[in-house]
Amino acid sequence: MVYRRTKKVDQKLEARLQAIMQAARDEFARNGFYGTSIKDIARRAGVGVGTIYLYLRNKDALFAALVNEAYEMVLDRIARARKNAGSGRQKLQASMEAALAVLQENRDLARVMLVQSPAGHPAVAEQLYDLLHRLAKLVEEDVEEEIARGELPPQDARIASLAFVGTFYQVVMGWLKEGVPADLTAAGKELVAYNLRGLGYRVEGVKEDG
Amino acid sequence: MVYRRTKKVDQKLEARLQAIMQAARDEFARNGFYGTSIKDIARRAGVGVGTIYLYLRNKDALFAALVNEAYEMVLDRIARARKNAGSGRQKLQASMEAALAVLQENRDLARVMLVQSPAGHPAVAEQLYDLLHRLAKLVEEDVEEEIARGELPPQDARIASLAFVGTFYQVVMGWLKEGVPADLTAAGKELVAYNLRGLGYRVEGVKEDG
DNA sequence: TGAAATAATGAATCTCTATTCATTGTTTGA
DNA sequence: TCAAACAATGAATAGAGATTCATTATTTCA
Structure with a gap:
């Protein structure tokens, strides 16, 4: 019942964060702040909308x-x-x-x-x-x-x-x-x-x- | 039944348009496009929200x-x-x-x-x-x-x-x-x-x- | 393997505001 | 003065999209 993250999961989390940041970079660079929705970023990063909120406070x-x-x-x-x-x-x-x-x-x-x-x-x-x-x-x-x-x-x-x-x-x-x-x-x-x-x-x- | 605008009304309309434009200038200058609502502009211009749409297509x-x-x-x-x-x-x-x-x-x-x-x-x-x-x-x-x-x-x-x-x-x-x-x-x-x-x-x- | 803990999901919620339009007010000209 | 035409109003509508959270999936370790 003691769950402790393995290195493998840590890497996965880090990779996910990077994927989100990269997707955001792409989208914001192309469409600006107001022209980019969280959904857009989620789609490009290949994650669910809610996932983004596990990594970043908000938009x-x-x-x-x-x-x-x-x-x-x-x-x-x-x-x-x-x-x-x-x-x-x-x-x-x-x-x-x-x-x-x-x-x-x-x-x-x-x-x-x-x-x-x-x-x-x-x-x-x-x-x-x-x-x-x-x-x-x-x-x-x-x-x-x-x-x-x-x-x-x-x-x-x-x-x-x-x-x-x-x-x-x-x-x-x-x-x-x-x-x-x-x-x-x-x-x-x-x-x-x-x-x-x-x-x-x-x-x-x-x-x-x- | 033939209604034709008098000069007096024409002037009033023109003054109103100018009031709206001036209010918009003030608000946009201070708060930007997204930080300014039509309501803000209407309030500052001293007109109703709907009135703005009589003078300009949209925001x-x-x-x-x-x-x-x-x-x-x-x-x-x-x-x-x-x-x-x-x-x-x-x-x-x-x-x-x-x-x-x-x-x-x-x-x-x-x-x-x-x-x-x-x-x-x-x-x-x-x-x-x-x-x-x-x-x-x-x-x-x-x-x-x-x-x-x-x-x-x-x-x-x-x-x-x-x-x-x-x-x-x-x-x-x-x-x-x-x-x-x-x-x-x-x-x-x-x-x-x-x-x-x-x-x-x-x-x-x-x-x-x- | 399976129960506990952590992670991910996306439909539902919540909020915000642009725009509309039924109603009310004003102006015109007979 | 009054009815027709025009003008103004702001509550109601509509739509967009950020954020939440009940549910599902994955991971851990005994």
Whole structure:
């Protein structure tokens, strides 16, 4: 009468949770928060409707978990990239490249986070805004440092950092919504140059290729 | 038995329609599409629920009408600003200033269009994306012209124009969501400088203040 | 193997809100 | 002033979909 889960069942439960999360990622990425029903997710995951409620408190929690997953992934990747960078300029450049790389590798998650999350629960939409805000803060600090060092001309670091983050947002949205640019990291080269120039760095002539 | 509307009634009807539209603008701007019920709008407009359906087909149509209103206003304002501009650089600068000015003058509408519209019906969200896309196209043409003229260095005009539009999106979102910058058109000066530098123009030293 | 414990199921419930329409109020013109 | 036409109203309807829970299936271990 003592029931204790075997490893086999544990694995099954874990696999089920993953199946549900994956199904949710697919559905939310394609149809948005309001366009996706729990039934849709259950069907795709191959489980009953009630099963989902054994794993996640409710629909909001499920969506929030996904957004959070994306959020952590992006921040973590950028933080790691910055660790290996020396100068402020290198930090900025490394951040940009890391952000584009991680998005390119997780297109569905990016779609949930950037395209669909604003359409979800207001609290969840706030999360995306908060992420962009945090990224802008990082940039702002770098820019202020560089201004103090005389590497960049005096300017409103706040506006510059918002502008900086904004360029990414728009380019990534283009990639997500119509596949242009086709290769995000390749386009990154131009984007990096645009922002470095925008901030006031001297940038070597940007050749179209190689 | 022949009933013909008098001018007085016509005016009353028009005023009522406007009251409904204004109430919808307020509510949608604050609570988004799904967070706003027809009842909310009716209450704020001081009319019965059914009355709204005498003026507008349904909730979607009401929302779409508002988004469209914002859309037209922005495009129109930019088009007019560009007419008075000579060089490509002037066209770009005039577009930027016009966009910021019209948004600053219509904050609620801007909020509906930029913050809440993606949360509405997918078809309506598409409209916002389409607007940004159109603006990017305008920029792209200007940039290509300037490259051909040798006024700007060779670059991927597509990426540059997306980046350009993106800077605005982000700064305007900051203004809408937390009031930073407080004065959009004032911040515009920095923003214009950022983008002109980003594109590759030589920009005179940007002083912090007048 | 079988009784106890855990997991999964999906029909039924519950809630919410867009939309309708029978009723009431207002305007018109003779 | 009054009957016909128009306009406004909000309670009732309808439909969608999130969540629950009584029932069934699976797992454990003596």
